Amino acid sequence: MTAIRQEAIQMLEKVPEDKLSFVMQIMQGVNGLIGIADTKEKEDIDLNQFVMAPTDRGQNADKYVRESRDNDRF
Numbered sequence: 416m417t418a419i420r421q422e423a424i425q426m427l428e429k430v431p432e433d434k435l436s437f438v439m440q441i442m443q444g445v446n447g448l449i450g451i452a453d454t455k456e457k458e459d460i461d462l463n464q465f466v467m468a469p470t471d472r473g474q475n476a477d478k479y480v481r482e483s484r485d486n487d488r489f
Contacts, residue, residue: 430438 427438
């Protein structure tokens with residue numbers, strides 16, 4: 416083990432438990448900068464599942480709003 420690695424480990428041992436998550440986030444960011452891939456693979460999400468089928472109301476939204484405004488009794 417190199418001296419710098421030993422020093423890093425000693426510094427890490429001094430970090431309070433409640434602050435370790437911040438240190439881990441920084442280390443993950445550094446790993447991303449140097450090209451070390453994260454071991455987790457992201458699942459592809461089909462975004463088309465969130466697209467709603469068109470309706471007459473949706474196609475004619477301006478007309479619908481105009482008619483609603485015209486029919487408003489207030």
